[in-house]
Amino acid sequence: MAKTKEKVTKHHAAPPINDINVTPMVDVMLVMLIIFMVITPMLSKGVSVDLAKTRNPIPMQAADKSDAIVCAITRDGKTFLGTTQVPPEDLPPKVKDLLANRIDHTVFIRADARAKYERVVDVVDNLRAAGVDNLGLITEQVQEKMTPGSTPPPAQ
Numbered sequence: 328m329a330k331t332k333e334k335v336t337k338h339h340a341a342p343p344i345n346d347i348n349v350t351p352m353v354d355v356m357l358v359m360l361i362i363f364m365v366i367t368p369m370l371s372k373g374v375s376v377d378l379a380k381t382r383n384p385i386p387m388q389a390a391d392k393s394d395a396i397v398c399a400i401t402r403d404g405k406t407f408l409g410t411t412q413v414p415p416e417d418l419p420p421k422v423k424d425l426l427a428n429r430i431d432h433t434v435f436i437r438a439d440a441r442a443k444y445e446r447v448v449d450v451v452d453n454l455r456a457a458g459v460d461n462l463g464l465i466t467e468q469v470q471e472k473m474t475p476g477s478t479p480p481p482a483q
């Protein structure tokens with residue numbers, strides 16, 4: 328019997344790729360962007376109202392704190408303490424409970440610009456009956472249009 332020589336071929340692996348594949352990272356980042364875009368409007372604190380516009384507002388950083396007591400009055404006259412709808416006459420005991428362990432007895436009012444003045448006064452009276460020392464009226468600053476050559480108003 329004759330031996331035949333078979334040609335043995337070796338298969339070499341392809342050389343490693345030195346490029347970074349960013350496609351999975353981009354996919355994850357786009358999903359996160361979409362999630363944040365959907366969730367961000369839901370994070371607004373309290374009830375949404377169209378605030379009255381003023382030219383000379385006083386900045387109230389305390390109103391932006393997470394533990395600030397905010398009372399909102401909507402256009403149709405509904406009253407909210409935080410995000411819970413409460414009739415104005417039920418405000419004093421609830422606000423007293425919230426103010427019990429606080430040094431600062433400040434409550435902020437977010438009233439719709441088209442809310443009835445009578446409803447706002449009713450809420451203020453009930454907050455005063457609850458022992459509120461300071462009331463802050465939250466407003467929005469008027470954005471004045473710039474004309475060419477004019478200087479912007481001073482920052483507050």
